[in-house]
Amino acid sequence: MSCPLLSAWSATLAAAPAAPILIDAASERTWTRAELDTAAREWVAAHGADLRGQAVVFALPNGIEWLTVTLGVLMAGGIVVSLDPGEPAAAQRTIAAAVNATHWWHDRQLITLAPRRSSPRDGRCLIKLTSGSTGTPKALPFTAAQLLADGRQICASMDIRATDLNLGCIPFGHSYGLGNLIVPLLAQGTAIVCGAPVLPQALADAIARWQPTVFPAVPALLRALAASDIAPAQLHSLRTVISAGAALSPEIAQAFATRFARRVHSFYGSSETGGIAYDRTGDAASTGRSVGPPIDGVQLTFTRGQRFFVASAAVGGRGRFRPADRAELNAHGELVLLGRAGRMLKLAGRRVDPAEIEHALRSLPDVRDAWVTLHPERPDSLAAAVCGDGTSDALRAALAERLAAWKLPRRLLVLSEFPVTARGKTDTRRLRDLLAHRPAPPIS
Structure with missing residues (x-):
């Protein structure tokens, strides 16, 4: 069975093998599409002989090794399980057992944890993990087609282009990072600059140096930038600033826009569904009225108690999922979040x-x-x-x-x-x- 993500990557590679695909801001090293593909194929030659249908766990920071291992596991027919990079080794092993992983990439070695398991029949290629802040993370399997659909819906809604340069501050392996950074890279060649410390001045210096055009961020980072004494000209290259991962207050959106003359666009989604809604104009974020209308390809169906279902080609499982949030549509057709269901x-x-x-x-x-x-x-x-x-x-x-x-x-x-x-x-x-x-x- 062909992998849609790898097919998309093959087309991306063939279109411009020498085009940059990843920039490490700390080392100033740039990798091309061809170099990434070669590194991944070498990884498969060294480690991928028996990975088809097997889950491989790893905890790596954003960078070339993350991309090499992920692309290598996909090429070998394995299942990617990316953990938060700060996860201790003991916790990595615990999570590996919880998701039935047979292999663990650790200290640049592939360690066998369990005997080979029968390959799943649902075509899964990646397992997302929900946040572990409330207990043991939950495993959410996804197919390549679902991941590709999410990335393409996001790129269409946010106007993320092959010629853009993404600023890679959010974790590559998080649902937000997969949809906004990794799939655009594989599917259309949108390069990423990463490796800059997330301290405001260091990040601003990296933006001024490398001129990224799209900035997927979180509210805390945007607030820190807005409260800093950074010269507005340092962020001049940014065309699109996105906020997700937590609620964005209108005060943060307004402060950032006032300081840097760049509107913030709210983005709402979940691990189970990928992207759900996006504020295309920035008006909703600056006023706090909503998180924007549904993104391209997403259908919302409302039920009793202000609950709703999300349906799209990107949704895991049966293609339909009900988030834990309560919400409604306003007069603009935008999604207004009303708090979590079941919190009474x-x-x-x-x-x-x-x-x-x-x-x-x-x-x-x-x-x-x-x-x-x-x-x-x-x-x-x-x-x-x-x-x-x-x-x-x-x-x-x-x-x-x-x-x-x-x-x-x-x-x-x-x-x-x-x-x-x-x-x-x-x-x-x-x-x-x-x-x-x-x-x-x-x-x-």
Whole structure:
């Protein structure tokens, strides 16, 4: 059975073998399409003899080795399982066992972990892993056709072209990175520049040096750039700035646009579906009214309780999936997120939706983001973490003008930044620890 991703890569390679495909900003080394293809074929010759239908786990940072191993595993007929690059070795082994992986690429060696397994019949070539912030990651198998569909839908909706240069700050192996960086690279030759530290000035220097045109980012990074003293001219090459992975506040979108004269475009998706909605104009992001209309090729069907199904050629499983979010379409045909389904909490016999309190907190002038949960010591009360300025007493007093007294968080923690996972999402586990006064590692 031919692999659609490899067929697309063959066409990309044949079109311009000498074209750049990856730039390492740290070393200033540039790889061409032909060099990547040769490296992957050499990897297969050395390691791929018995990988057909077998899952290969690895944890690598963005760079040429990630691309070489991924392309090599695909060429060998194997199944790619990319972990977060900071995952400890013991955790890598644990995850490998959980996804029935037979091989582990570690320290540039292919280690056999288990006897060869029978090849799956569903055509899978890659397994995505949901965020592990709430427990053991869940394995989501995808075929090459589904991955290719997601990347092509994203490129069509975002106008990502073969001649663009992507700024590769988000992890290659995350669903966001696969759809916005890896598939565009393989399917149409959109090159990536990566390897620059994600500190604002270092990143701005890399942008000024290499002139990328598309910047898939996360809100925390955009906020840091907007709050820096970086000269706006350093980001002049960027044509499209995208924000995904966590909720983008209109304050961040406005601050970035004001400083750099570049609008931010909200992007919403999930590991199970790939891309779902995209704010093509940037208007929705700057006003906070929505995450944009559905992307090309995506159909949304709404059911009771403001739940909805996503259907497209990119969706795993049976091509239809219901996210955990509640949402509705506004008058512009855009998707408005209304909070997570199933988050209802019970306080002394009364039910409350944490999204209601979070929305009320975010509407306060000094609040950029908010997260609400049960009080760690008093199950009849709420606790909240707020990303913003001001004191907890002042925020609680302002909130008292908008909500009933029993809905007011008894414990309110004010942070300058929310901790985030390696995938750019709010780290709710660390927020729970902070609200419970448990020590947590420093925010990197």
